[in-house]
Amino acid sequence: MAKKKKSTSSNTIALNKKARHNYNLTDKFEAGMSLQGWEIKSIRSGKVNISDCYVFVKDREAYLVGAEIMPLNAASSHVVCDPNRSRKLLLNRRELDVLAGAVDRDGYSLIATAMYWKACWVKLEFYLGKGKKDHDKRADIKDREWAVDKGRIMKNKNLER
Numbered sequence: 001m002a003k004k005k006k007s008t009s010s011n012t013i014a015l016n017k018k019a020r021h022n023y024n025l026t027d028k029f030e031a032g033m034s035l036q037g038w039e040i041k042s043i044r045s046g047k048v049n050i051s052d053c054y055v056f057v058k059d060r061e062a063y064l065v066g067a068e069i070m071p072l073n074a075a076s077s078h079v080v081c082d083p084n085r086s087r088k089l090l091l092n093r094r095e096l097d098v099l100a101g102a103v104d105r106d107g108y109s110l111i112a113t114a115m116y117w118k119a120c121w122v123k124l125e126f127y128l129g130k131g132k133k134d135h136d137k138r139a140d141i142k143d144r145e146w147a148v149d150k151g152r153i154m155k156n157k158n159l160e161r
Contacts, residue, residue, distance in 0.1 A: 013115040013122070014048040021137065023111050023129035029099070031062065031124050032090035038079055039069045039087075043122060047072070048115060055089065055110035055126050057100045062089040064112060064124060089124060102128050 019025065035043075042048070053066035063086040071081035091099070102108045107130065114125040132140075 011117045013043055013046065013117065014050045015115075016050050016053070016111070016113050018051065019111050019113045019127070019129070021132075021140075023109065023127070023131055024136070025111065025113070025127035025129040026108075027102075027128040029091070029095060029110075029126050029128075031095075031126070033064065033122050033124055034088040034090060035122060036079075038071055038081055040122070042069050042072050043115075045072060050112050050115055053112045055099075055112060055124075057096060057103060057110075060093070060096055060100070062091050062096060062099065062110075063087065064089055067112070067115075099128070 047070040049068040049070075050066075053064055055062055055064055057063075065086045066084065067087065068083050070083050099110060103110065108128045109131065110126050111129045112124055112126045116123055116125070
């Protein structure tokens with residue numbers, strides 16, 4: 001009986017690292033994506049960029065806009081590929097109603113933060129968020145630096161004993 005090889009790689013495909021810096025993120029959502037075959041092959045090879053993408057709700061359906069999935073030359077020679085096309089997100093009706101209400105009434109944005117594998121499906125993690133002002137960003141940097149300095153001070157105090 002052959003043993004199954006355990007994959008040591010992470011399930012994460014792409015991250016949006018600037019999302020937490022530019023937005024106050026509140027509620028987390030997870031959605032499946034409607035993809036074409038050439039997109040799956042490109043995602044497997046890691047040719048994805050979600051740094052400038054967002055989600056919008058239109059006609060009770062959610063779409064991912066601005067995500068770049070670059071086509072492979074060998075896999076997409078017979079298909080016309082649009083790397084920046086909007087991709088439909090698969091959410092249930094209750095989640096779509098919550099998202100539409102938050103965006104329309106409360107002025108939230110839907111920010112994509114991560115794309116990852118869950119079993120054999122590609123999932124998108126996105127958050128409800130509001131944009132930060134410059135003074136909010138400076139306050140976050142100040143708090144983060146203070147936490148590092150506090151850790152150094154406590155480490156030195158423990159070493160002196």
